[in-house]
Amino acid sequence: MTTTPTNAALPSAEIQLDIFRRMLRIERNDDATHKQIRLGRITSPYYSGRGQEVIPATMSALMTRDDKICTIYRGIHDMVAKDMPLRPLWAEICGRVDGTCKGKGGPMHLTHPATGVMVTTGIVGSSMPIANGLAWAALLDGSKQVTVAYFGDGAANIGAFHEALNLAALWKLPVIFVCQNNGYGEHTRIENHMAGDLISKRAVGYAMPGFTVDGNDPFDMYAHAHAAIERARAGEGPTLLECKTFRFMGHAFGDNDAYMLEGEKAAHMAKDPLPAFRAKLIASGVASEAQLAQMQTAIEAEVDDAIAFAMACEFPGVEELRRDVFAEEIPA
Amino acid sequence: MTTTPTNAALPSAEIQLDIFRRMLRIERNDDATHKQIRLGRITSPYYSGRGQEVIPATMSALMTRDDKICTIYRGIHDMVAKDMPLRPLWAEICGRVDGTCKGKGGPMHLTHPATGVMVTTGIVGSSMPIANGLAWAALLDGSKQVTVAYFGDGAANIGAFHEALNLAALWKLPVIFVCQNNGYGEHTRIENHMAGDLISKRAVGYAMPGFTVDGNDPFDMYAHAHAAIERARAGEGPTLLECKTFRFMGHAFGDNDAYMLEGEKAAHMAKDPLPAFRAKLIASGVASEAQLAQMQTAIEAEVDDAIAFAMACEFPGVEELRRDVFAEEIPA
Amino acid sequence: MSEMVTMTGQQAINLALAEAMERDPKVLVFGEDVADREGGGVSGTTRGLSTRFGDDRVRSTPITEQAIIGAPIGAAMGGYKPVAEIMLMNFTAVAMDMIVNHAAKLRFMSGGQSQVPIVIRTMTGAGYQTAGQHADFLEAWFCHTAGIKVVAASNPADFKGLMLSCIDDPDPCMFIEAGVAIRTPGELAVDQGKIPLGKARIHQAGTDVTVISYSTQFLRCIEAVKELEEAGISVELIDLRTISPWDKECVLASVEKTGRAVVVHEALRSFGVGAEIAATISEELFGKLKAPVRRLGAPYSAVPFSKPLETAFLVQPADVVACVKELISRG
Amino acid sequence: MSEMVTMTGQQAINLALAEAMERDPKVLVFGEDVADREGGGVSGTTRGLSTRFGDDRVRSTPITEQAIIGAPIGAAMGGYKPVAEIMLMNFTAVAMDMIVNHAAKLRFMSGGQSQVPIVIRTMTGAGYQTAGQHADFLEAWFCHTAGIKVVAASNPADFKGLMLSCIDDPDPCMFIEAGVAIRTPGELAVDQGKIPLGKARIHQAGTDVTVISYSTQFLRCIEAVKELEEAGISVELIDLRTISPWDKECVLASVEKTGRAVVVHEALRSFGVGAEIAATISEELFGKLKAPVRRLGAPYSAVPFSKPLETAFLVQPADVVACVKELISRG
Numbered sequence A, B: 001m002t003t004t005p006t007n008a009a010l011p012s013a014e015i016q017l018d019i020f021r022r023m024l025r026i027e028r029n030d031d032a033t034h035k036q037i038r039l040g041r042i043t044s045p046y047y048s049g050r051g052q053e054v055i056p057a058t059m060s061a062l063m064t065r066d067d068k069i070c071t072i073y074r075g076i077h078d079m080v081a082k083d084m085p086l087r088p089l090w091a092e093i094c095g096r097v098d099g100t101c102k103g104k105g106g107p108m109h110l111t112h113p114a115t116g117v118m119v120t121t122g123i124v125g126s127s128m129p130i131a132n133g134l135a136w137a138a139l140l141d142g143s144k145q146v147t148v149a150y151f152g153d154g155a156a157n158i159g160a161f162h163e164a165l166n167l168a169a170l171w172k173l174p175v176i177f178v179c180q181n182n183g184y185g186e187h188t189r190i191e192n193h194m195a196g197d198l199i200s201k202r203a204v205g206y207a208m209p210g211f212t213v214d215g216n217d218p219f220d221m222y223a224h225a226h227a228a229i230e231r232a233r234a235g236e237g238p239t240l241l242e243c244k245t246f247r248f249m250g251h252a253f254g255d256n257d258a259y260m261l262e263g264e265k266a267a268h269m270a271k272d273p274l275p276a277f278r279a280k281l282i283a284s285g286v287a288s289e290a291q292l293a294q295m296q297t298a299i300e301a302e303v304d305d306a307i308a309f310a311m312a313c314e315f316p317g318v319e320e321l322r323r324d325v326f327a328e329e330i331p332a
Numbered sequence C, D: 001m002s003e004m005v006t007m008t009g010q011q012a013i014n015l016a017l018a019e020a021m022e023r024d025p026k027v028l029v030f031g032e033d034v035a036d037r038e039g040g041g042v043s044g045t046t047r048g049l050s051t052r053f054g055d056d057r058v059r060s061t062p063i064t065e066q067a068i069i070g071a072p073i074g075a076a077m078g079g080y081k082p083v084a085e086i087m088l089m090n091f092t093a094v095a096m097d098m099i100v101n102h103a104a105k106l107r108f109m110s111g112g113q114s115q116v117p118i119v120i121r122t123m124t125g126a127g128y129q130t131a132g133q134h135a136d137f138l139e140a141w142f143c144h145t146a147g148i149k150v151v152a153a154s155n156p157a158d159f160k161g162l163m164l165s166c167i168d169d170p171d172p173c174m175f176i177e178a179g180v181a182i183r184t185p186g187e188l189a190v191d192q193g194k195i196p197l198g199k200a201r202i203h204q205a206g207t208d209v210t211v212i213s214y215s216t217q218f219l220r221c222i223e224a225v226k227e228l229e230e231a232g233i234s235v236e237l238i239d240l241r242t243i244s245p246w247d248k249e250c251v252l253a254s255v256e257k258t259g260r261a262v263v264v265h266e267a268l269r270s271f272g273v274g275a276e277i278a279a280t281i282s283e284e285l286f287g288k289l290k291a292p293v294r295r296l297g298a299p300y301s302a303v304p305f306s307k308p309l310e311t312a313f314l315v316q317p318a319d320v321v322a323c324v325k326e327l328i329s330r331g
């Protein structure tokens, strides 16, 4: 279950660079978010995906724009990886009418079907049953589209996980269940919330392939993600990927970390996958220092532009409470 | 997973006879129920456990009166196996005030804590999370009591199953999850409702022992039930037993069987575990023909008495609608 | 006028599903035992559909209510119009998160980008001695949830016409198929088409009192009204049909005319749908009523098993008659 | 008179739990992150309890809401009194089957043999920009369910006194800890004991109008009432505290006196708790009211994210003031 698939696919130099770009876009955007929070410009809770970049960056590098994702409150990294445009993303986080959701959903419910971000849910586990439906639609359409359901280790214990995996396996749905196992559900360590040692073993009960992956290693992620997506596109059904990682910012940004083991977070941060992968790209000649610096400058400009845009947007008017409840506006 | 545990326990002659007595009590009671339905004396739906006798008969032969069960709408066989007295059972089925539940619950919600029948639920899967709580209480009490949660193959796909198994394994609760796998959930065959070949394999995901058992063979049942109960009493945690069987009367009594495979039911009925075990007891000298005939007479008398008793009981008065909603009666 | 035919509500729903599936290849049917291999639904409502439209479009599912609503939500966002069955209304409790936190809210939370045009069909109702967990009317829960419509017809024509509308509606609809109501035969036009959501039906005009009801309980009100007419009391009888959004205009106009109102439903009286309707009538017609607005509903208890208790639990025609007479007697 | 101390509702609940656990070894605490290893609750309400009473009695659970209610039901039948936390009220949707089909019904369905003395603690409420799935007031669902009591206090004394009563109550109680209300400090007696369930509290007597509310919204009503008093309007302000069963006697006596009533809550106005109260007042005091009974609640939408929308979604003190003034202006 922990083995890399045979004939493991290797990411081309181009794809490696693309994965890194997505990781960097996540990290730069996340960093900018912290700054805005400290400036008091974001007042809602923020669940950072910092430290977990490799997982959605690699998945997204393998997905087309038409492929779908269903994600969770800790999902901005997933959306940024999927190349959601940052202007409407930031406008949404800031509750502005030019946000993807007109400011009605906010960071926990960011949606952008145009880039395949179909659902962001705040209910643990609920991304999975809905992802099945998108996959079912693709199957009926005869398309090759795949759907990725992101969720956490804590979500692996809730009923919706089980129901979704059973149905997906039974119907051979083109869906990939990507668990971002960061070792904690809120403040509870995985060994205190989960019976069994590996989430991937739960796939056995559905006769579904299940793998435990190093979610901080773009090569391991790539090999497993590639196989899972190919499997789904070939009509062979779902895969469960348990991707081991760590969240650098705790549960909600600003939480205290008292519940963590001593030194645990520091040890993980010392192995930060972002600089590690950056160094590797340079060492292996995939990219030059200058190239990556330029990439970073471009990304930072994009982020800055998005924030400036968002701050200049209007807030929605109260009539918006009567809109989008139903297709038809509710009379005043 | 399908192997009999090493050092498999064998039922003594006395226990074999006790298992048979319980099976016969189930079958005679079930037969009497059919008659009462045909006479128009029972008007509510009836979910017969005929064909599945071995499972609860064996479990019950190994349980004390203090051990608990949580069962389902198809659960009268479980209760009869647990030696629930037949008079209040029948009075309940007939909606009389002398029923175990004063006629308020009926056959789908028969309860009798005095014999350890704690909950009968009509919601698929819901016996399991509640059984955990009874087991948790026993653990806190420091008692050796075990709790058995009965459920069907169809219930193995619902969220409550997953949540209950995870918690039970995590907390090493003294509970045994006994799946009466009769191959169908209502009209849906197991291969059309479940991904994977064996329900017992789902235990792997919780690092819980799981076994597929011949639920129509008292010896195989005994060996597995014995091991599971010992494990629970020893504080080693839960076990999942998938007990293969068949329901001879379809889903609800009187249903048509069009959805079954041709000849399937007949083939199963030809292997009816009741006469088979009876023959075996006689062949092996555990019991004589006369002894078993006498046993049957006594059981039939008990059933007849219970029915006569029930029919003579009063219906509850309408004031009962205000009682037992809360501990305190609701004022008129 | 078109030719009339007689059938049950179940048959009418079956017809509506077949017509919608015929017309629109995006319509899917989904739920436990709904395909013909499994008998076409536990009570046969979807019989014949999988044979006619294929197993891809009509699929039996495992017992998995969260997935039974989850998958249609996703499929709806993928362009389909799934009609999902939750066998009995009590089992909506298992799928409540998917219905309330997701189906009903995704359009709003996405600022209108997502739409979830699903129909949730569900049976319920006392009278069959199925006791505490198989007979609850829980429509008030969904009426109190913004973003989902709630429909509960009483007769075959409405079952068909409203089902057609629910399938075409761009938003989620909860479609209640009460056991007694779907089994009661009635007439409908062979070409019965859509009936708009949100519109009540005045079953009969009257001048002394307005009786407002829906679903099975509406059928019991018809009986009551016959008896009242014989006693010389003129009743305006309204079948709400859609409970959320309900037809305020129709109800208020009627009660403004009669000056008296009784709301009748099978669900618990306490905190039930009747409370909203009664509160609205009392507020909007303050000073114009001849008598207090009455509500009849189940007592505060679980549905009991024993027949005499089950009968007492349900509002009977005689209760409606007594209530109306008492209102009239106040002058 | 006993000494008074100032603390938040959270601290008061913590005290109540500690006292109950001290007194009765059968009291257990259970839920996500409730033990000290996990920080004593996501917002610290259960902090210190596991350290004091041991990990056996105070246990953090997986994210598993069906099991979080299921296990307490079983443990309650096994003689314990579990206090289970469903972190936020929207997540009760995931556990709805256990709450409604089981906890609330087992006593009745078993003819009184089973009792389920559990307390379900749950937080909720808008104002923190947590948007559509984390802030709903869903009390109406549970009020419409026979067999479960529903409590929603507004101040530390009531949080403590009512929690003590809920723990000792032989039946299941839903205990709503609204975010704003539990964080607002207030005074209570050092020896604050049980406060009976089902009894409202008249916060202040008045003669012109009765304002009925509970939980966070009650705090907003206090502000409104100050402004109304300044305008010379005498308000009788009632904190319902227990919503089901609610204190009909107290409310009716008050409105009989004032002749005017407004019910205010944070939940959707449509089909909300206010409907039951307004319908009851209008019915029971028919002909004795000076003005229609008004209900203030949230508009028919999901809880919005954007701050200005969230503010508009909530009934504000100014809305209460305007509503009361309009009623008074009717003479």
Ligand SMILES: Cc1ncc(C[n+]2csc(CCOP(=O)(O)OP(=O)(O)O)c2C)c(N)n1
Pocket: A074, A122, A123, A124, A125, A151, A152, A153, A154, A155, A156, A180, A182, A184, A185, A186, A251, D032, D063, D064, D065, D087, D091, D094
């Ligand atoms: C059904 C449900 N229960 C509880 C919560 C509260 N909650 C929010 S996030 C969270 C932890 C989830 O952990 P995990 O699945 O590991 O994801 P992570 O936050 O670590 O990414 C909890 C308990 C919720 N949102 N939904």
Ligand SMILES: Cc1ncc(C[n+]2csc(CCOP(=O)(O)OP(=O)(O)O)c2C)c(N)n1
Pocket: B074, B122, B123, B124, B125, B151, B152, B153, B154, B155, B156, B180, B182, B184, B185, B186, B251, C032, C063, C064, C065, C087, C091, C094
């Ligand atoms: C949550 C829920 N969904 C659906 C039903 C309707 N239903 C009653 S029994 C049944 C089949 C259950 O099958 P299984 O678990 O195999 O048990 P069996 O009846 O075969 O003993 C179904 C679908 C229900 N009672 N509860």
Ligand SMILES: [Mg+2]
Pocket: A152, A153, A154, A180, A181, A182, A183, A184, A185, A186
């Ligand atoms: Mg996690």
Ligand SMILES: [Mg+2]
Pocket: B152, B153, B154, B180, B181, B182, B183, B184, B185, B186
């Ligand atoms: Mg079965």
